Amino acid sequence: MGKLYVEAKPSVDLNKNTEWFMYPGVWTTYIAILFVSWLLVLSVFGCTPGAAWTVVNLFHFAVTYHFFHWKKGTPFAEDQGIYNALTWWEQMDNGKQLTRNRKFLTAVPVVLYLIASHTTDYQQPMLILNTLAVFVLVVAKFPNMHKVRIFGINAGN
Amino acid sequence: MVRLPYTTALTTLFSYGLLFVFGQLRDFFRKLLGWIRKPKDQLKGYAPICLGLEDFYVRRLYLRIQDCFGRPIASAPDSWFDVVERYSNDNNKTLQRSEKTSRCLNLGSYNYLGFAAADEYCTPRVIQSLKEYSASTCSTRVEGGTTKLHVELEELVARFVGKEAAILFGMGYVTNSALIPCLIGKGGLIISDSLNHNSIVNGARGSGATVRVFQHNTPSHLEEVLREQIAEGQPRTHRPWKKIIVIVEGIYSMEGELCKLPEIIAVCKKYKAYTYLDEAHSIGAVGKSGRGVCELLGVDPADVDIMMGTFTKSFGSCGGYIAASKEIIQYLKYSCPAHLYATSMSPPAVQQVISAIKVILGEDGSSRGAQKLARIRENSNFFRSELHKMGFEVLGDNDSPVMPIMLYNPAKIPAFSRECLRQNVAVVTVAFPATPLLLARARICISASHTREDLIKALEVISKVGDLIGVKYFPAEPPKHLNQGHNKLE
Numbered sequence: 001m002g003k004l005y006v007e008a009k010p011s012v013d014l015n016k017n018t019e020w021f022m023y024p025g026v027w028t029t030y031i032a033i034l035f036v037s038w039l040l041v042l043s044v045f046g047c048t049p050g051a052a053w054t055v056v057n058l059f060h061f062a063v064t065y066h067f068f069h070w071k072k073g074t075p076f077a078e079d080q081g082i083y084n085a086l087t088w089w090e091q092m093d094n095g096k097q098l099t100r101n102r103k104f105l106t107a108v109p110v111v112l113y114l115i116a117s118h119t120t121d122y123q124q125p126m127l128i129l130n131t132l133a134v135f136v137l138v139v140a141k142f143p144n145m146h147k148v149r150i151f152g153i154n155a156g157n
Numbered sequence: 158m159v160r161l162p163y164t165t166a167l168t169t170l171f172s173y174g175l176l177f178v179f180g181q182l183r184d185f186f187r188k189l190l191g192w193i194r195k196p197k198d199q200l201k202g203y204a205p206i207c208l209g210l211e212d213f214y215v216r217r218l219y220l221r222i223q224d225c226f227g228r229p230i231a232s233a234p235d236s237w238f239d240v241v242e243r244y245s246n247d248n249n250k251t252l253q254r255s256e257k258t259s260r261c262l263n264l265g266s267y268n269y270l271g272f273a274a275a276d277e278y279c280t281p282r283v284i285q286s287l288k289e290y291s292a293s294t295c296s297t298r299v300e301g302g303t304t305k306l307h308v309e310l311e312e313l314v315a316r317f318v319g320k321e322a323a324i325l326f327g328m329g330y331v332t333n334s335a336l337i338p339c340l341i342g343k344g345g346l347i348i349s350d351s352l353n354h355n356s357i358v359n360g361a362r363g364s365g366a367t368v369r370v371f372q373h374n375t376p377s378h379l380e381e382v383l384r385e386q387i388a389e390g391q392p393r394t395h396r397p398w399k400k401i402i403v404i405v406e407g408i409y410s411m412e413g414e415l416c417k418l419p420e421i422i423a424v425c426k427k428y429k430a431y432t433y434l435d436e437a438h439s440i441g442a443v444g445k446s447g448r449g450v451c452e453l454l455g456v457d458p459a460d461v462d463i464m465m466g467t468f469t470k471s472f473g474s475c476g477g478y479i480a481a482s483k484e485i486i487q488y489l490k491y492s493c494p495a496h497l498y499a500t501s502m503s504p505p506a507v508q509q510v511i512s513a514i515k516v517i518l519g520e521d522g523s524s525r526g527a528q529k530l531a532r533i534r535e536n537s538n539f540f541r542s543e544l545h546k547m548g549f550e551v552l553g554d555n556d557s558p559v560m561p562i563m564l565y566n567p568a569k570i571p572a573f574s575r576e577c578l579r580q581n582v583a584v585v586t587v588a589f590p591a592t593p594l595l596l597a598r599a600r601i602c603i604s605a606s607h608t609r610e611d612l613i614k615a616l617e618v619i620s621k622v623g624d625l626i627g628v629k630y631f632p633a634e635p636p637k638h639l640n641q642g643h644n645k646l647e
Binding site: 078 | 158159160161162163164166167169170171173174207208210211212213214215351352355358370371372373589590593594595596
């Protein structure tokens, strides 16, 4: 099997918290993690595939909301706190909206929602939870929500 | 431009994700336990000194492999030196020094010309100047700290580099970070290479000018950025920029690459921007007579407006210099805070540089300088070609004494470092934040004092370690490799 090589160009992004997202293989890793976690949930709980997708969807909602839209700043001190008021989503691509990476990250929760609701046959308790999750995630990623803090939630340092 | 196998990219991202998840879990439990236990002597009402998430990288990733960084040494950093052994009782959170040292081959020091240890021409003169002028001038340059040696060195540096005048500073990092604010301020534009050193980034940030970054070593992108910025002018007011400075380095210390200087100078001249060349790693190490990238690439030093360099790498001393036209140096002498308020360079250090430059130029009466330059070129090219043949991914151009070997996965960093140390070869591994997150590497610095036997031993050890941890990403001879694999399985 021939090895498949990719090129990693040094990116122009100075923010070391987000520049790792520009490298090859990130999208594939993201999707692979989602798929493998679905298999894990199936094997640990032994539930129906639909319930497993719902669990993955809700877990994905909790994790991505916390790390992309709640936590602000960067996990290292070298940049002297210039990004301390911005969440990871707002720091991405230096604040430029509607880039390829942002469109991909907006599409993933929608696709997950479609898979989860299809495999549960649109039954009630799961459907409302999935819908809530995708609604919150997609609205948080709108360009108009850049740097918006509703009712001042999460505005403090 | 680094090429890596796709599966390596996936596994590296996954490993960092896993490390991140474990770090967050540990932080979560620590917060939980802290909330439950609630220590008695808490300063009420005071703001925390550092935000909990700001040092996440240091606490959860760096401290795990802390023993690979900051190893104390117990002798001069010659081609062989003594590394102090350390041990830890609490899983690398704290390290204790032991009494034992091990003699290791030095592949990490910036000892390009071999001046780091005792030298037959330099050391007696340095000891003589220590007796005459003592260890410190105890004063700033403008008060009582300018000795005869300082003036002699400034003239010598200017002559060596090919500019009209030079000014010295006590520290290489400070030369950049305290000087760029002197040259440009608010209303100016700094365009710097995306992989520039932290000192330049700090200096640019501290100057108050607008900073733009162009893609590493790509003159076409530099031209694009220049055109866009000149057309737009200053942010918000759109007035023309007060001045534009383009900052590049001679050899990029993390890539080992040479700068594409002729093309970049041509672009800057076309758009009337000033150029600032940081030759920290290239002065004294490349070029036929050691005068740096300008000599190597055939660029006239008069075309570069400001040339900066340090004495720590090729000259075995400490400190930095700026060489430029007489007017700029005179201006700096009365406006740069590192000259006005900082203590001047220590006289023995100045004498070391004077003697080293004299040896390089051949003015000490022997041909040792030319021999050293030829030897470092031979050593670097030999080492790099051998590493390529073995299948490692080595960055850097020919003739450059800095060669990073790409590791990528975070687990391979401590594996490479510790295994090499066990076999008595000391290498420097570099991870985030000095390099991008996914491109961790082991950086090898070749010296003129390495003999052919030293290099062959180093190659053997690195090859064995590379096989063990699987960093030979470009296997050169597939059929032989397959046969060997079969034998190993049986």
